[in-house]
């Protein structure tokens with residue numbers, strides 16, 4: 151006994167890997183001590199292993215839970231942006247960008263555009279309708295076939311007004327044509343920023359989900375530098391249709407940079423979380439299999 155135990159004791163002192171020393175001890179003692187002792191050592195090892203596995207599984211599931219919690223608020227808060235492009239048929243050679251940062255039911259809107267009719271009020275809105283296509287209209291929406299798209303014809307694409315991007319005062323749909331409070335595009339350019347715009351929770355959710363559309367209105371079909379013509383506005387018959395027809399349009403989608411992934415990236419994040427959760431389950435399953443295998447060996451042996 152002293153002869154066989156001595157190397158194991160020395161080895162244990164030299165080695166911080168206790169489990170390896172323990173295995174060495176088992177090897178050294180198997181012959182002299184017998185099967186009973188080996189069974190006890192294996193039992194301890196099995197308990198260690200189960201404890202370690204439980205710790206790993208708990209840590210993994212904890213991480214998954216934390217990721218799930220982190221993913222929760224990201225659905226309510228987030229940034230979306232849009233490239234504003236000419237509405238087909240409406241003769242505007244312009245472009246622009248819009249960004250909306252949503253925090254709860256409050257948001258900040260930043261917008262820049264150029265190529266608009268200069269020095270005339272341009273109504274601008276965020277449109278959303280649950281039944282809309284959440285996109286900009288095409289000439290396929292020109293139901294009266296006059297070659298232009300008025301605001302109503304664009305409705306199936308972008309839905310009704312949910313936010314009026316006024317410079318001052320009310321920002322609700324009530325201000326849809328508050329022409330004295332919209333940007334007048336000096337030099338054909340709009341540079342707009344407004345914070346603390348509040349919306350209904352369902353609107354905030356729709357915007358962060360990438361379902362809303364920015365529309366800047368006001369065109370000049372006859373290129374005479376003003377809103378005029380015989381055709382009346384579909385929104386307000388006291389105005390010419392030039393004053394309200396959509397000029398630039400862009401769907402607000404999840405921002406490609408700044409914390410939020412693209413629309414598809416967002417769901418990929420959810421998949422990652424699910425995969426980690428699955429990994430935890432797989433680990434638990436594997437641990438279960440291992441424990442069963444050890445037990446079988448013990449009972450068979």
Ligand SMILES: [Cu+2]
Nearest residue numbers: 274275311365
């Ligand atoms: Cu609009």
